[in-house]
Amino acid sequence: MNETGTVRKEVVILNALGLHARPAALLVQAVSNLNCKIWITKDDYTVNAKSLMGVLTLVAAQGSALVITAKGEDAQRAVDRVVELVEGKFGEE
Amino acid sequence: METQLTGIPASTGVVIGPARLYHTQVPKIRPRTIEPDAVDLEVERLHRAVAVSREQIWGVLGRGDAQGIDHTVQDILKTHLVFLKDPMLIGRTEQRIREQRESAEYALAQVVGDAERIFSRQEDPVFRERFADIQDVARRVLRNLLGGMTDLGADLPQEQVILIAHDLSPSDTATLPKDRIIGFATEVGGPTSHTAILARSLRIPAVVGVAGLLEQVGDADTVILDGSHGMVVVGPSVETRQRYERTGRQIQADENRLRTYALLPTVTLDGHVLDVSANIELPDEAKDALQYGAGGIGLFRTEYLFMRARNLPSEEEQFQAYRSALEYMEGRPVVIRTLDLGGDKFAHTIPVPDEMNPFMGWRAIRFCLQNRGLFRTQLRAILRAGVYGRARMMFPMISGVRELREALAFLEEVKEELRKEKVKFEEHIPVGGMIELPSAVMVAEDLARYLDFFSIGSNDLIQYSLAVDRINEKIAHLYQPLHPGVLRMIRHVARVGNRQGIPVEICGEMAANPLCCLVLLGLGIERLSMSPVAIPRVKAIIRSIRMDQLSLFGERILSISTAEQVERYALRVARRILPFYPWDEEQAMPVGHGQPPREAETNMDLVVEASLRR
Structure with missing residues (x-):
């Protein structure tokens, strides 16, 4: 945690098919009710992690490196949830 | 006036019935500027349409398995619920209404247009395909905004119809009153499109990829749908209708006759199993x-x-x-x-x-x-x-x-x-x-x-x-x-x-x-190994021949140098060893894409030739 409650974490997509529909939906659902803003950045493209449309446009295939940034009361919790999903390969395989 | 349209055969069978057009496409939406003091009302209108959309989806999901809705379709509908809360979709639409004073319909259409541009750039088809979901859900919201358009099903007549559409999405098919549809024809799609697969699982005929379909067919027009040959005949003449009815009866008669063979052992006259x-x-x-x-x-x-x-x-x-x-x-x-x-x-x-x-x-x-x-x-x-x-x-x-x-x-x-x-x-x-x-x-x-x-x-x-x-x-x-x-x-x-x-x-x-x-x-x-319906016929043939009649036949065929000659020779032999096989009724078989069934007196060679090339 650094300035004004901003949490940042880098993750690598591990599941074979990447952030396709189901994982993307899981991710969005995991964070959408939390009290924070959260973004995902791939290369220099950033999207709102509470937007399924946004997350899908990342086209994060297996091996993609993503930076998760969250700000607000639940920032840490939100980032933790995303990391857990990504590392757990979204329950696939 | 009779019009014949051709498409891709997607599910076999022939039906005749009234057409029912289903408009899945949303009419073109013209820009409309909202008065500053009506902006809040417009935003509310958007949210109401979103709420109605959510209720419709929950309605379908609530009926769930009782209605036989595939769990994969349920997953799709659940994804739609997520999109209905999406800040990039609904949030941006609201933003456009407030900032550009656009109507809710126009703002939403613009947001979907932007998304389409982003998604069409994706190289990975798995990701690009997701755009279909966004379009589907946006269409639902638009329909609710425009009012007067309900889900398919609610406004279908009680009689049985042939459903005519541009394309059917999974959420469309989830709400179909399947007992009232006897066939499908769509303008787009291939043999593995959602409509095609649904039709095959319902065992009703379907023709997909019929160019110009919606311009040619009107509501309640009589339509012949021939899913075996990929034909849609609009307003058939008396002769065409009779020909198809005859073909239908013949297929039925053939099938009944052949069914008697279905459960007999697959053994030749000389005992080869x-x-x-x-x-x-x-x-x-x-x-x-x-x-x-x-x-x-x-x-x-x-x-x-x-x-x-x-x-x-x-x-x-x-x-x-x-x-x-x-x-x-x-x-x-x-x-x-x-x-x-x-x-x-x-x-x-x-x-x-x-x-x-x-x-x-x-x-x-x-x-x-x-x-x-x-x-x-x-x-x-x-x-x-x-x-x-x-x-x-x-x-x-x-x-x-x-x-x-x-x-x-x-x-x-x-x-x-x-x-x-x-x-x-x-x-x-x-x-x-x-x-x-x-x-x-x-x-x-x-x-x-x-x-x-x-x-x-x-x-x-x-x-x-x-x-x-x-x-x-x-x-x-x-x-x-x-x-x-x-x-x-x-x-x-x-x-x-x-x-x-x-x-x-x-x-x-x-x-x-x-x-x-x-x-x-x-x-x-x-x-x-073949499609199940073809089995009785092949069994009937096998049960009527001797393998020893075929051994020389195989050797000789290998020395022939063109397909046409092989065909002529094979037919000659076939007639000799199976004189009682109804070779001349072969037009009951699928002939090929876009060809109507032939008359009973058709020259045998032509039929075999055509059926070989299907």
Whole structure:
């Protein structure tokens, strides 16, 4: 945690098919009710992690490196949830 | 005035009935500026339409399985619920209403347009396909905004109709009153589109990809839908109608007559026991297979489990599907082919293939070997299901030994995993390979050492060896199952199988054609697999011939140098050894894309010729 409650974490997509529909939906659902803003950045493209449309446009295939940034009361919790999903390969395989 | 339209045959059968147009497309929305003091009201209107959309979806989901809605469709609808809360979709629409003072409809259409631009740039079709969901959900909201348009079903008349649409999305089909629809025709889509698969599972005819359909058909017009030939006849003349009715009756009569053969053993007059099995796409079709007298399932295409779903089917879902097919078949062999899917086939909602040459592209075993996670899941499901019947596993599109060894090594790895996990599975599952590439024919001897059986995929083998894409009308006449090149390859594979002591099956459409079937038997193929409905006819033929009449026939055919001559010769022999077979009634068979059924007095040669090229 650094300035004004901003949490940042880098993750690598591990599941074979990447952030396709189901994982993307899981991710969005995991964070959408939390009290924070959260973004995902791939290369220099950033999207709102509470937007399924946004997350899908990342086209994060297996091996993609993503930076998760969250700000607000639940920032840490939100980032933790995303990391857990990504590392757990979204329950696939 | 009668109008004939042609499309792609997607589900067989002929029906005549009133058309019912279903407009899935939203009318063009013109920009409209909102007065500053009406902005809040407009935003509220948007949210109300979103709320109504959510209620509609919950309504469908609430009915859930009771209405027989596929769980994959349920998943899609759940995704739609997520989109209805999406800040990029709904949030941005609201922002546009407030900042640009656009109407809710126009703002939403603009946001969807922006999304389309982003998604159309994606190279990966799996991601690009997601845009279809956004369009689908946006269409629902727009319909609710525009008012007066309800879900399909609510406004369908009580009578039975032929449904005419541009395209049907999974959420459209989820709400279809299936008991009131006797056929489908759509403007877009291919044989694996959602509509096509739905129609086949409902066993009603469908024609897809009919250009200009919506301009030609009006509500309540009488329409003949011929799903076997890909024809839609609007406002048929009395003669056309009678011809189709006659054809329908004849198909029925033929079927009844042939059904009597279905359950008799598949044995020739001189006591040769042959095998006629069924090709299926969904586990439930195993029931049809049994009804039509299949000795087993020669080809269970697993693609449809994957294509029906937007998400990959889990190990458990696949396990259940394979297990139920095995259980239906009660100990008869079931050949489960591993995924024969490629980059292009994942994206069935996108008409444009992504590879320049998808048939030679990243598909089948090549795809699976590079997607080990997905492959592992399928192999585990097949191995586990194998306990519940006589399962066989088959790899598609094998090009040579190296690839086969790689697949087999992986299979061993997966087995070892299951052993370690102490999961029950079929340890000794027989493994076969599809022989559908010319290279596989040439190295069949080497492949045989690793395999328990061969299955000749004649559709692809013909396509690859003659270099003919049969979808291409200009060269469709070159797609010749009886081409000597093809026949000699089949003969070679049969001989190799015989020498190495492994069975050889053929599972292409060729096997179901009475004339080709005789030729195949002559070439030494004793196992045929085909669509269930074709089985009784082939059984009837087998039960009426002697194998010794065919041995010389096979040898002679191999010395003929053109497909046309093979055909003429085969027909002559066929008439001699099977004089009582109704060769002259053959027009009841599918003839080919876009050709109407012929009159009963049609010249036999023409019919056979045409049916061979279908």
